[in-house]
Amino acid sequence: MEEGFELHQDGELARIALPAVLDLAAAEKFWTACANAHERGLNLDLDGSDVERLTTGCAQVMLSAAKTLEAGGMTLSLSNPSEAVRKGLEDLGLAEMLEKWSAK
């Protein structure tokens, strides 16, 4: 498992605590972690409380993960999104997604 994206399984739910910096270097690790959850057929919950910086690359992985999981009948949710995550997603035009993921 990639450092900073440890996947903790809780029944049918995989939880990933997102690290403080979600830059392009982190996107690859994030992608690996999400793909791992998908392979295991788990719903994915991302804890965004520690995130201080979100970039487009990681937001895109989040979007792709949601699309992939939903296609397989699974879900993606976002818990405790920090201000950086909220602002980042809103600025990118993803306010609706933020609301949808946070609602779960």
Add this chain to the structure above:
Amino acid sequence: MSDAGDFDLEQFKITYFEECVELLADAETRLNNVQQSIGNVDVEDLHAIFRAVHSVKGGGGAFNFTQLVNFAHIYETLLDLMREGHVAVTDEVVSLMLSATDVLNNLVNAAREGHDLPEEAWADIAVELEALSGVTPSEDGDDEDHGGDDEPEGDDGAESGLKQFEVLLKPDVHLLQYANEPLLLIRELSSLGELETEIDLSKLPTLDKLKPDEIYLSWRFVLTTEKGEADIREVFEFVEDDCEITVTLLKADDVEQEISDAPVSDEASDESVAQAPAAVPDKPAGVPEKAKPAQAPATAAAAAPAGGAATASAKISSIRVDLERVDRLVNMVGELVITQAMLHQQSADLPAEFSQIMARGFEDLGMHTRELQESVMAIRMQPVKSVFARMPRLVREVSTKLGKKVDLVTSGENTEVDKTVIELLADPLTHMIRNSLDHGIETPSERAQTDKPERAKIHLSAEHRSGRILIDVADDGRGINRDRVYAKAVENGVIQADTNLTPEQIDELIFMPGFSTAEAVTDLSGRGVGMDVVRRNVTNLGGRISVTSQPGQGSRFTMSLPLTLAVLDGMITAVGTEKFVIPLTSIVESIRPTRDSLKHLSTGAQVVSVRGDYIPIVHLHRVFGLKTDITDPCKGLVVLVEVEGGQHVGIMVDELLGQQQVVIKSLETNYDPVAGVSAATILGNGRVALILDLDGLYSMGTEARNLPPLELEDASVMTTEQV
């Protein structure tokens, strides 16, 4: 951050500093244009300077070079006001811009070295910039303040009134890999007004097809703002090559022009900008016209057809490559050429049935190798612009110091030459221009007396000719004072008092060692470095330098250099069992002299009469102490070559073996310098052949007394002194 991340950042930093050098060099050139056209300034020059400073600032911000960013911002603010027509372009303003560019250069250098500059190194200029911009120092950083204290109300009318723009942003798939972040662009865009954002996820793949460092998203924004299209495009300035950006005016307060349903087009875009100049109020004298749509920053991106796949791929048109890698590639291709030549030669020894089969393959291989080599060499070719760009400043500084008024005109800046040659070009060029400024150009009062325009002109040009690059420095000064040069040469013992010289030969005297006509050693061209050193340096590069002059009309220095220092087109010649390479570009003709055409001098030199001229002959077997059966020029061949100053010399060889492109191997690096030899190469048979230094041989030929005696069949005509 991980080690890899640190490494990436360092790489980006290196690239950033490289770009800074290019950007500031370009700004310098543009500044020179502005200086020369005060009163009729091309606004595109101001745009270009602004873009350069803005780019330096933008990159600096990414690395937290606070001091650099702050100063660039202050400078940029003034530039913005100038290009918008709010600050007049005067001598004083241009002078301040030059100082500001210097400071910015110093700040970039300081950032590269990892330290800040002391405040006194930039603060005064910053205060002057702010004063001119009408910004008090405390207001520093306010990007919105474009109004000078002395500006009439409503001066920014061009931007006044709310407008609504549609902005389409479609990033190239590789955008993220160039460290560009759409989120930052969006945030900067939103700082211009009220922004509505729509994201397009239609291209987003599922995880199995997603590459995390590629981008699949695109955006449509609707921006309600008081700003103009230029401000919007400025946001995307760094990414205009990596994105499709379309800006369309949807609605303006004064022009009810609903075109939201219209397809995105250049016309719409042009229209939006075309309104701007009408609102510009009376301008101060010397203020340029506002940018036309075609000249606005980032219009190139807008002009591209939207959605074209071909456009997207064409945008990634260059990459930066470490020079060491290119050098390694050039070297390896050189080795490949040698190996190919060796194999080709060895195949000739095979039995006929094999050699015929292989001949065709070798023909193709030879062709491809040559093509490969040319392609690799082309990678290292760069325009001479980077060297030419340093000259305006030199002219400015030196002419100011000398109290002369000089305009530098350049042409052919895009002429390409190998990077290694470019690096070595700066010194001789600097000296040639200094020489023109110091000795050639007259003071304004002197020029007035001879009915010349007050401002003198130096024309610096470059062009390709016969596989070489020709660089000319021509001035309209007083020309070479031949009487003074002659007198000085006699005084210095360079020539005898009664020597008869043609005007051209007198001009050539300025290249003689230690020659200087400067009455006092100045800190300019008379720094103890004479034109002889310039000639030697140019010659060491495999080049030539000459001068022509018209008294009262000016002088022209012409420097001819090889396009590359890595390969050479040569004529392979044989002397005994040894092979020598004569640079092909120097060869005039080859002859077998008749007995009557040969004469012998008391110095031991032998000359051949060719169409009335006596040309010294250099016997290679004598110079290099070789054994050969052919010692008589009438039985061998004399290759006439041109050396420095247009002189000719005959190189005596046994026979000519053929033309070949050879890979140059430095003797100094691999062995030791050898008189009469400039470098070495490896031939097809794997043996080393020496490349002749023709100028060196010419000197040796004219001082033949230091060489072993000739063993002539008709030895009675010889008088030699054996050493």
